[in-house]
Amino acid sequence: xxxxxxxWFLNVVLGDTFVLMCVMFALIGTLEYFLPAHKxxxxxxxxxxxxxxxxxxxxxxxxPLLAITTxxxxxxxxxxLIDLHELGLGGFGGNLIALAVGTLIWDFxxxxxxxxxxGNKILxxxxxxxxxxxxxxxxxxxRQHIFEIMLAPFFITIPMAILFKMPSVTIAVLSLxxxxxxxxxxxxxxxxxxxxxxxxxSPNYHRLHHSLMPEHIDxxxxxxxxxxxxxxxxxxIPRRRECPSTGVRxxxxxxxxxxxxxxxxxxxxxxxxxxxxxxxxxxxRPPPNDVARQSRF
Numbered sequence: 450x451x452x453x454x455x456x457w458f459l460n461v462v463l464g465d466t467f468v469l470m471c472v473m474f475a476l477i478g479t480l481e482y483f484l485p486a487h488k489x490x491x492x493x494x495x496x497x498x499x500x501x502x503x504x505x506x507x508x509x510x511x512x513p514l515l516a517i518t519t520x521x522x523x524x525x526x527x528x529x530l531i532d533l534h535e536l537g538l539g540g541f542g543g544n545l546i547a548l549a550v551g552t553l554i555w556d557f558x559x560x561x562x563x564x565x566x567x568g569n570k571i572l573x574x575x576x577x578x579x580x581x582x583x584x585x586x587x588x589x590x591x592r593q594h595i596f597e598i599m600l601a602p603f604f605i606t607i608p609m610a611i612l613f614k615m616p617s618v619t620i621a622v623l624s625l626x627x628x629x630x631x632x633x634x635x636x637x638x639x640x641x642x643x644x645x646x647x648x649x650x651s652p653n654y655h656r657l658h659h660s661l662m663p664e665h666i667d668x669x670x671x672x673x674x675x676x677x678x679x680x681x682x683x684x685x686i687p688r689r690r691e692c693p694s695t696g697v698r699x700x701x702x703x704x705x706x707x708x709x710x711x712x713x714x715x716x717x718x719x720x721x722x723x724x725x726x727x728x729x730x731x732x733x734r735p736p737p738n739d740v741a742r743q744s745r746f
Contacts, residue, residue, distance in 0.1 A: 461509040470501065470591055473632035477587040486639040486652075486692040489584040497588035500708050507595050530612055552627045552673060554608055560677040562600065563670040574715035578708055583696035585659045586637035596712055627673060634672070641687050647675050653687040659695035 461467060481489070566576040575596040582589045634655040641653035650673055658669040668685035671677045678684035702708050 458506075461506055464509075466508075467505050469629060470505070470632075473590075473629060474498070474501075474587055477632050477636045477638075481586055481637045484638050486637050486656075487584060487694070489586055489637060493584050494586070494588060496703070496705075496708075497582070497586070497592055500705055501588055501591035503705060504591065504593075504595065504598075508598060511595065511599065550612075553676075554612065556671055556673045557677055558608060559672055560670050560681070563672075564667075564683075566597070567667055567670075570719065571716070574712040574719075577697060577700065577715060578702065578711050580659060580695075581697045581700045581702050581711070582659070583694070583701070584637065585635055585656060585695040587632050587635055589659075590632045590635045592708075594709070594712055630673060639690055639692050641689065641691075643689075646686055647679065649673065650675060651687070653691060656692055656695065657685050657687055660693040661696055661698065662693050665693065 478494075566572045575594050578594045579589065579592050579597070582592055630650075634650045634652055636652045638652055640651055642648060642651045646654060650669075650671055654669055654675065657665045660666075665685055668683050669675070669678055670683055675684060700711075702711060
C-alpha cells in the first residue's frame with residue numbers, strides 16, 4: 450500500500466502537467482514580480498499556489514477514471530479519420546500541423562463550452578472559482594475547480610484522436626505546447642500585441658474577459674485564437690495599456706475550503722431559492738451584460 454501510494458505520488462509530481470505548471474509559475478511569476486500590471490500581495494499568491502498544488506493531486510485521483518472514459522469514447526467513435534501519412538505529412542512535421550489544426554478546432558469547441566459555462570447558471574458555479582480571482586495572474590491559470598476540469602478531455606483529446614491518426618504519446622507531448630500559452634495569457638503583465646491583437650490571445654486581451662467593467666462582461670471567450678470571438682461577435686479589442694481590475698462582485702475566496710465548496714454553495718443557494726419560489730433554474734440566462742458581473746446565484 451505504501452509503495453503504491455509513493456509510486457502514485459511520484460507519477461503526479463513528475464508528470465508533464467505538474468512540471469509545466471511549476472516551470473511556467475517560475476518564469477511568468479518572475480516577469481510579474483519585475484513588471485506587474487497590478488501590485489499583488491504575497492498572501493494572494495500563497496492561496497492560489499496552495500490551491501494549485503493541492504488540485505494537482507485531486508486531479509491525479511480522478512485522472513484514471515477520466516482516462517478510461519476518454520479511451521472508451523474514442524474506441525466507440527473511431528480513431529483517426531485523417532491519416533497524415535497518406536497526405537504526405539508524416540513524421541514530426543505532420544504531427545505539428547495536426548497540433549495546429551487540432552488546437553484551432555479545440556479552441557472552437559472550448560469557445561462554445563466557455564460560453565455555456567457563462568450562460569448557464571448551474572454550470573457557472575463550476576466556473577466561478579476561476580473568475581473570482583480579484584488579482585488575475587499566472588497562478589489563476591490553475592485556479593480551476595475539479596468539476597470544470599473534468600470536462601476538458603472531451604474538448605481536446607477526443608476530437609484530436611478522432612480527426613488524426615497519431616500516437617497517443619505524441620498527442621500528449623505536443624498538447625503541452627499550446628497549454629503553456631494559457632499561463633502567459635493569464636499573466637499579470639501589461640502586454641498586448643497592438644495591431645496584431647487578432648492573431649493570438651494576449652494577457653491584455655484575456656484580462657478583459659476577467660474584467661469587472663460592465664462593457665467587458667462575457668467578451669473574449671477564446672483561449673488562443675481571437676478569430677472565434679471575431680466570428681461570433683464577442684470580441685472586445687483591448688486599448689493600449691488597458692489592464693482593468695478582475696474578479697466577481699460579491700464573491701471572495703479566502704481558503705482552500707471555500708475554493709472547493711464554492712460550486713456546492715452556489716448550487717445549494719440556487720436550490721433553496723428555487724424552493725422558496727425566488728428563482729427558476731430553467732431560466733438559465735445570466736444577468737444582461739450591462740450589469741456588472743455578479744455571483745449569479
